[in-house]
Amino acid sequence: VNSRLRHIADLDRLIHEPARLMIAATLYLVEEADFLYLQDQTQLTKGNLSSHLAKLEEAGYLEIEKTYRGKIPMTVCRLTKKGRASFRAYEATLRRALFEPTSGAFGTSQIVR
């Protein structure tokens, strides 16, 4: 087994799922965002987005706050410290596995574009 490929096995599976990765990446870059913004950015359906948000919240990666802006109900989401740390670790692991020239799984493949 290519030892460098083993980095891929270290990836956090909860974040690795494409829909949750989109959500985590979007929230990682902002302080907080509401449901509508996340839906606009990820183009997920309401049900799909809700279920992925619930999974991230269950794992302690996400905080969900139900609030009001004026009379309009709003669901505000933000990554917790644990969520931010997990996303950073996920990104570092993926980079190590795929893109580092000396230890990357695909060697120098990133140089050829």
Place this chain on the structure above:
Amino acid sequence: MHDALSEARMRARRFSFRDGIEEITLGVIIMLSFGGNSIIHSGYLPGIVIYELVILSLVVYGRRIIDAVRARITYPRSGYVQSFIPRSRILASFVLGSLGGLVLVRVVRHVCRVDGANLAEWSQWVPALAGLGFGAAWIYVGMRYGLRRFLVVGVFSMFLGVGASIEFPWILALSIVAVGFGCANLCSGGFALLSYLRTTPPVGNGT
């Protein structure tokens, strides 16, 4: 991966310019804060006090006003997002800005003392500097976030600053630059808001 993240970060920051509300508010504040030169120079005390109170309340409550307007216009249409700006960056900008201002004042005083330059001649170019400064800042934002309307306002501000400095006494010229720049922001923000309202309908009854 890095590119996708950078793009998402850029999208989040560009998002706050989408509705034009920040430009409108900024336009009003700039227009009032610099455009009120004539009130200050008139020496009419009640006018000055009222003017200062209006400016102070706009600066203090500006963010709240923007949030309140957005809660009614933007959040029901395209959602709410709070950009993440590291405190270290805000602090660094503040320190660098203050140091830059101090250095500029020292340089001007030194030049006046050593070369015996006339401060009145120098002050004639203050409006040009203001126009160039505003213009450079707007062009930077326009290029960074891909907002063409900021480029147009930036170039306009530069021409306005230099033109007003050449044509008018500096106090009047400074007011012209501020009012012109503020109006340009109001128009640009107004058009952005109109187009936003036309193209983005409200979604449901909250999220």
